[in-house]
Amino acid sequence: MRRMIIAALALIGVFVALYLTLYKMGVIGHLACGLGGCERVNTSKWAIFAGAPVAAWGVAFYTTTFVVALIGTSPSWIDRREIAYVLAGMSFVGVAFTAWLTYLELFVIEAICKYCVTSAVIVTAIFIVSIADVAMGSRVQSGE
Amino acid sequence: MANNNPPRNAKSAAAKPSSNRGAFYGILVAIVIVGIAAILYLKASPPSADSGASAQAAYAALQRDYAKAGPPRPYVMGDSTAPVVIEEFADFECPVCGSYATVTEPDVRRMIIDTHLAYYKYYDFPLPMHHNTQSASNAAACAADQGKFWEMHDQLFAGQDAWGLNPDGATQVTDNPKSVFMGYAKAIGLNTSDFEQCYDSKKEQARVNANAAEGFRRNVNQTPTFFINGKMFAGSIPYDVMKKAVDDAAAAKKSAPAAAPATTPAGTSAVNPAAKPAAPK
Numbered sequence: 001m002r003r004m005i006i007a008a009l010a011l012i013g014v015f016v017a018l019y020l021t022l023y024k025m026g027v028i029g030h031l032a033c034g035l036g037g038c039e040r041v042n043t044s045k046w047a048i049f050a051g052a053p054v055a056a057w058g059v060a061f062y063t064t065t066f067v068v069a070l071i072g073t074s075p076s077w078i079d080r081r082e083i084a085y086v087l088a089g090m091s092f093v094g095v096a097f098t099a100w101l102t103y104l105e106l107f108v109i110e111a112i113c114k115y116c117v118t119s120a121v122i123v124t125a126i127f128i129v130s131i132a133d134v135a136m137g138s139r140v141q142s143g144e
Numbered sequence: 145m146a147n148n149n150p151p152r153n154a155k156s157a158a159a160k161p162s163s164n165r166g167a168f169y170g171i172l173v174a175i176v177i178v179g180i181a182a183i184l185y186l187k188a189s190p191p192s193a194d195s196g197a198s199a200q201a202a203y204a205a206l207q208r209d210y211a212k213a214g215p216p217r218p219y220v221m222g223d224s225t226a227p228v229v230i231e232e233f234a235d236f237e238c239p240v241c242g243s244y245a246t247v248t249e250p251d252v253r254r255m256i257i258d259t260h261l262a263y264y265k266y267y268d269f270p271l272p273m274h275h276n277t278q279s280a281s282n283a284a285a286c287a288a289d290q291g292k293f294w295e296m297h298d299q300l301f302a303g304q305d306a307w308g309l310n311p312d313g314a315t316q317v318t319d320n321p322k323s324v325f326m327g328y329a330k331a332i333g334l335n336t337s338d339f340e341q342c343y344d345s346k347k348e349q350a351r352v353n354a355n356a357a358e359g360f361r362r363n364v365n366q367t368p369t370f371f372i373n374g375k376m377f378a379g380s381i382p383y384d385v386m387k388k389a390v391d392d393a394a395a396a397k398k399s400a401p402a403a404a405p406a407t408t409p410a411g412t413s414a415v416n417p418a419a420k421p422a423a424p425k
Contacts, residue, residue, distance in 0.1 A: 004164075004168045007168075007172065008171055011175045014179070015175070015180075015182065018179075019182070019186060022183065022187075027187070028187045031240045031243075031379060031380050032378060033241065033271055033366060034271070034366030034367070073168065
């Protein structure tokens with residue numbers, strides 16, 4: 001059940017990040033300089049990480065998380081604890097990266113993009129559920 | 145203890161697995177459908193700006209700051225009797241405006257303005273996060289004093305790299321762009337001492353403020369923003385989109401030639417550009 005929740009959250013995250021990627025590429029909306037938070041955040045130098053838009057990294061992250069969680073729900077993998085560890089590790093990296101981006105938004109760019117905030121909420125929720133997956137798995141195992 | 149727990153695990157693994165799984169896949173499909181629909185909806189009607197409370201408050205503060213400015217005095221180009229009026233609100237330091245000015249606008253001038261399809265008006269809309277844009281608007285207004293606004297406009301946009309934003313999109317190439325602007329003034333044949341006097345005294349600041357105020361009255365919040373016979377297009381638009389909008393506006397005007405031209409109150413967002421007097425260059 002927990003991995004199903006993670007998969008569903010990750011799939012929502014895919015679409016949020018996909019929207020921001022298409023926006024950054026100019027496919028959705030028209031490019032502009034603006035007073036709005038998303039324009040300022042998405043046109044800043046921090047919107048690019050390692051040569052690719054941060055939003056595109058988000059698409060890759062959520063897609064990978066979705067696939068791993070989905071595999072983790074299959075009958076042959078549902079009891080495999082490695083999945084729980086992988087999801088917890090991935091989402092920890094996601095939360096840490098998001099925390100850095102949120103710091104940049106608040107204190108450096110001084111603008112907030114609501115879609116970035118939505119992504120931050122999703123990745124945090126994934127992290128909490130994945131930690132629960134690890135913890136509950138440990139409890140069940142010790143119970144056995 | 146060990147004998148009590150396994151049934152719970154066995155139960156959780158075995159109880160209604162297929163119905164749970166069916167519901168799970170149903171939810172995933174629903175997320176995909178909603179996600180695709182949301183993206184298509186946003187593509188069809190993109191949000192023009194962040195609707196966050198802080199952004200709205202900042203915008204309201206700017207609207208108040210500019211509320212005292214006088215009537216706008218845009219810079220104009222083309223045939224003032226043309227059936228369509230294109231109004232552009234732009235920021236000289238905005239890279240997207242620069243891209244429009246250098247890539248799209250030459251086609252607009254050649255195929256829409258020079259052919260008398262539309263009359264063109266440019267309004268300053270200096271965004272507060274661009275630190276040199278007020279100086280650039282000042283330089284353009286001073287060039288307009290000598291009848292060479294568009295020449296300075298072209299120099300400013302083509303030369304953004306020399307005085308505007310660094311590639312990081314956040315910091316400026318220089319804190320003092322005046323020497324760059326003096327170079328432009330010389331290149332386009334202005335009287336440089338008159339230009340410098342105008343630039344230093346900021347005597348055209350009221351014009352820049354009045355043009356920006358017009359943008360705030362019309363709820364412009366990003367650059368470039370265009371109004372084509374009063375219809376707003378926020379963000380940079382490609383030539384084809386602009387041409388179609390001009391053709392549609394001309395056709396609409398042709399089909400309703402008896403519309404009263406002077407009934408729109410001045411200063412409202414329902415602009416009837418044809419009713420406006422031509423502003424001096």
